[in-house]
Amino acid sequence: MQKQSSRLALAAAGVTVVLWASAFVSIRSAGTAYSPGALALGRLLAGVLVLGAVLLIRREGLPPRAAWRGIAVSGLLWFGVYMVVLNWGEQEVDAGTAAMVVNIGPILIALLGARFLGESLPPRLLAGMAVSFAGAVTVGLSMSGADGGSSGGHASVLGVLLCVLAAMAYAGGVVAQKPALAHGSALQVTTFGCLVGAVACLPFAGQLVEEAGRAPLSATLNMIYLGVFPTALAFTTWAYALARTTAGRMGATTYAVPALVVLMAWMFLGELPGLLTLAGGALCLAGVAVSRSRSRSSVGAGADLAGRERAPGR
Template sequence: MSSPAAPSARTVLAVVVTVLSWASAFVAIRGVGEDLSPGALALGRLLVGTAVLGLLLAGRGWVAPDRREWVLLAVCGVGWFGVYNLALNAAEQHLDAGTTAMLVNIGPILIAVLAGWLLGEGFPSWLVVGVAVAFAGVLLIGLATRGADVDLLGVVLCVVAAVTYAIGVVAQKPLLRRLPGLQVTFTACAIGAVCCLPWAGALARDLGTAPAGSIAGMVYLGVVPTALAFSTWAYALTRMDAGRLGVTTYLVPPLVILLGWGLLDEVPPALAVVGGAVCLTGVAPLPPGCAPPVGGGPGRAGARRHVSDARAGSGRRWGRQVPGTRPGGRTVDQQQWAQVVEAATRAPSIHNTQPWRFTATADQLDVFLDPGRALPVLDPTGRQQVISCGIAVEFAVVALAAAGWLSEVELLPDDDADHLATVRVIGPIVATDEDSALAASIARRHTVRDPFQPRVVPVDLLDRLQAEAAAFGTWFKPVTRSEEEVATVFLIDRAEEMEQGDPAYLAELQQWVRTDPAAVDGVPVGAVPAEDPHGRPSNWSIRDFVVGTRSAGEGAPVDADAPPPEVERPTVVLMGTDGDDRYAWLQAGRALARVLLVATAAGVAASPLTQALDWPATRTRLRARLSLVGHPQMLLRMGYPREGGEVAVSGRRPVAEVLTVAP
């Protein structure tokens, strides 16, 4: 397997900010503890964190949790955010910051224990050894505190904090399969704040007597270690392996000791330092691929590797087969790979350029960008073509699941810029009815540019689509407010006007318009309206593919006595990502694939309205006018196709032309 690419400078910066922020929290709690009681400090910090996280979440939409998810959110909020903060604040009334950090950092080993017990991940030998060693370290720290200027109660409170932290993370893990990470963190933080409301009176009293520096410290704890650090952790987790990133949290205790020494003039007892080192040694056996998440990052779909069973809402598991797997080998034969690639090539692509190549071996499929099919005028950065390849990747995952194979996706697996993804077969599974339904939707899905029926797409379906997109770190925002619609329509029209006035764009467009019904690529003229799109009764202008060949005044005859046509009001949704690099584009493509297939299975069709995203100027203005936090990647019109309407099917290149089977 190729080694993962080195993280970018921005990713490294995000890791540094996260580790320093979490380390500073231990010192800040210790510093303000004389002026703010544990309960008051916990409530104040969580109120500030909830407010900041709420601002970050604004405009991203909301995925409605189900009953089970609300229970898990309550466990996470009460345990991790509520009890954890109370116990941690109280512990630092008895222990120095460095000793506290070393004790709390047994959390990862406790997470592994709970995951083995509650999530069925087992108890390998490294886990048993790690538990024993970490427990010995706790005993050493307990012995070090006896007779010192501290007491054993602080050790007990730290263990309580570590346990509730571990319970919170294990409760969070299944939540992140469907709900966006930022929403989970915000909700859990708000629940923790509600749990601490009994200390509202204490907070009011302490704020009345505390110096400005201590109040500022409380605000700092809410803004930086809570809101900022959780956000930078999420950013890094979408760009690094979770195991590699989890190891960086082991730097927190030594940093806390250094900060406590420099800022508070306190150093843990020598035996406590030894005990802390033993605790960290107990945690160290965690294999890199098994390190649990230590923060409110997004679901594992945002990580570089993603075990995919292509089952909506089923809960994707890591490093092991999901329920419904069956024993057996993991070799896919050449005919099966041809069928999978045939399904992958049914993915929509900008101008139907089909910018992909595939290489298959016995147990993996590598997906490459085909630079020979680029659109240098319309898509100079390759963003839209990489998104198209992301759709093809997820179509392959869906096809594999329907054929009875569990797969793992690794994005950007090496330094080859054209090597976008590796789909690796993990083992056989028993395909479900939903697997088969989604795979059947691959062949049924077509881009529909004709007007839709006057039926509203159900809110429940939009919520489902939003959850599907969120699993890949992609937000899904219906454009519903009138001011948002006006701004978006204006920018689409402006971009279309710019494109129609660009001879280079028109020349490139005509290269991909096909008059031959048997063409294997490009956009068939039968699939696009012959009349001027601006003349159709709709606010939303689709792309005009034949503008360069249409004669002036050409169009359907108008009956002056006919009643005005019904105005089309499609559902329009905007999809986007926090980042704007190839990784984000691939994730957006995978999310779009899931959205299109689930919508198709529900009888809903879609077509792109990407003109405003083609041009950097209009894309930037759209982001500003809609107050988007992140980068828009796809704009879709969605609705129910008119009955009896025929859709011209765009061609696809033969599988033999795009697939190479390696020996």
């Protein structure tokens, strides 16, 4: 049973990583017609509608009172601030630089998780994060033209600062969400976190209405896609997996996103990655594999603990 739960959590994390990677392609399209705040609000409203419908069908109701603090903080930081600031940041810096800067998020998650959640920092997690961060830097440099290519990347101080702020909001949101999942279900925490973010973004409602009237259909469809899949579905599968592992380990898993973004950009945007980009993507994936692996001693200890928990009288 424990092994099956672990496999389901890993599968859920995989769904999240793939859908979050696809979001970069959709944001790039929708962002040409929608401003950062309007795009965030439209995405969140689409997510709330889908999540709310599923919540009603499953009749899960309101989350327990003990979960609301974490839901409110994660909703404000992750669903609200993160989405707006990241959309804005990607208008100021190229995609490679944004990916490189935002990928300090998993490191912040591990540090905040150790400080506020009492999570450990095992050597394999730290080693895997170091390898993945090196890969993210490599991908970012290659995509921004810093490798001597002609991709024409650009960066501004404001854009870099915005991406750092996005990474901080992302990390804070994850750490706040983890305790809430001890009281509420993944669907409850995600639905009401998304609702909190949408309410926080309501000041952009006027922009959304105005821009939706003149935006091309493709941009609007991409905004809806962002709300249904990378938000409603991916954030729910993320919460499901987060409830079954540590925040630090889950954060390290998202280092696979830059590698998948490179592949999707090649498939859907016709951007052929160079050798340096491919090498960076391989490092990202290798780091995730290392961070999620366990030493033989820890596996043995876990099996011994599971055996004691199943013994009579426990």
